[in-house]
Amino acid sequence: MITFLFLWLCLPRVESLTYPAVISPQDPTLVIGSSLTATCSVNSDLHLKAEDLYWTLNGRRLPPESYKVLNGTTLSVALANLNGSRQQSGDNLVCHSRDGSILAGSCLYVGLPPEKPVNITCWSKNMKDLTCKWAPGTEGETYLHTNYTLKYKLRWYGRDNTCQEYRTAGQYSCHIPKDLALFTPYEIWVEASNRLGVAVSEVVMLDILDVVTTDPPADVTVSRVGDLEDQLSVRWSSPPALKDFLFQAKYQIQYRVEDSAEWKVVDDVGNQTSCRLAGLRPGTVYFVQVRCNPFGIYGSKKAGIWSDWSNPTAASTPRSDRVPGVCDPKSGEQNTTLRRELKQFFGWVKKHAYGCSNLSIKLYDQWRVWLQKSHKTRNQVLPGDKL
């Protein structure tokens, strides 16, 4: 009787709406694996009996063995070993009358308290701002909506600041757009909170100058090097934003063949704005990208953070198409200067070198003919070739 009075007093008092029944507790928050006993009390006006009621959780009917009739108008249900909530808005625990109609509901929030956020990494774009990202603690999935707050303060001054712009670089990130001091360390940490509790990450300490990145190099152009079939020349401009305080920059180039996913990287490109790629395949389209690392800003000895890659620029190496007969020297026409010199050389060899009597200019002529013949084969255009 006292329980019933207690339940009656807990009914919500809303003027314009009368509820056919009430479930208690309303919107509880629970740890995964815990148990819960809930009760459904029907409005006595409705002439419904407790025995006629049944329960569902997220649309699935709960077994009658877990029910207990407490009195004429109240039915309880025992839930054990609860799983994490299926949706963040809460699991729907519903009390029905026998014909299936919904009498009342309560939302269960079952999950885990948050874990300490980890792996806080930050970077500053051109020393103007700071973006940080982090990862949720090892469990990740808490089943409850978890709110993250990034906080920061200057090491030697007391005031905590809260970052406002979230999700600028992925789900777990925040962007601080201005009012950042240089040459003085910041303390940065992330607080995670949900209905079951709060967790605070380790504090990360950094100076903005140590985590500077910049824009990708601009005006990246890739061009052929004359007729050279195996080379391309890459040119770019240093990122304009850092021109006032960039003492040095390191660059990296990556390139790949058009239909391959494998990038080749050219490292150790120092403070220059051009580079030649060699050892390439003739008649092939290459994609090239360049990125920049601001280095030695204000005398800092540390490297900064690599920029994004520039948009890919494409270029193709030349392919010499030797159509048979066009560029081959006619059989009578030789490289006269070279041949003359060689003839003199062989004459000298015959006189002074023993055992080389077979060497003569005739051998050279034979070699030239052989060369032209094998060139023709090598440069023949096959049906499958892409020109």
Place this chain on the structure above:
Amino acid sequence: MEVLTVDPANLLSPAASSSSLSQQEVATKIKQTHSLTVLLKHCSEQLLAEYVRHQGEPFSSPDFQPPAMAVPGLPSPSVPPEAWLALSDGKRLWHLAAAYAALPGLLGSVRRQQAELNPLASELHRQLEAAARQCRGLAGNLERIMGALGVTGPPPPSSSLGGPTTGAFLAKLGGYHVCRLHRDWAMRSHEALGLLRTKYPL
């Protein structure tokens, strides 16, 4: 997707007072409003589907049967379909105007509740905001048409009760009812404006 919002101030030349619209201008306004109801019909269906998706079962099951619930300030389209068609244009417009005066506020409340219940459901929040905007646009259009046709409008809705903080389940249920009513009224308004268009052709 472009949202067709109608600013009541842009509806017609500022010089024209409410009753001095030419036949041509009225017909144009009706056609424009009819297009708006086509958009509303489509968007309200999408909104209802998006809404139930985030509340979990039983809301999202196809045979969901919610208990009847009076949503304060918003009448259900209680006039049955045949009787609805038998009403005069003026009466129909009157009912529509009453509904669309109340809907923006109710959709706003649902959005606030869903910001708490489903904080990450950004698409749902966006659609709820868009729905409120579209309803305001339609309300403005209806006001102009009624003025041109000499139909008196309903009294403005009483300021929303705000209401005591209900439990999460009741919030989900209340939001469901608002979204469904929004869809039902979109269907009704589309019908009514279609009939008006035939009567006031361009």
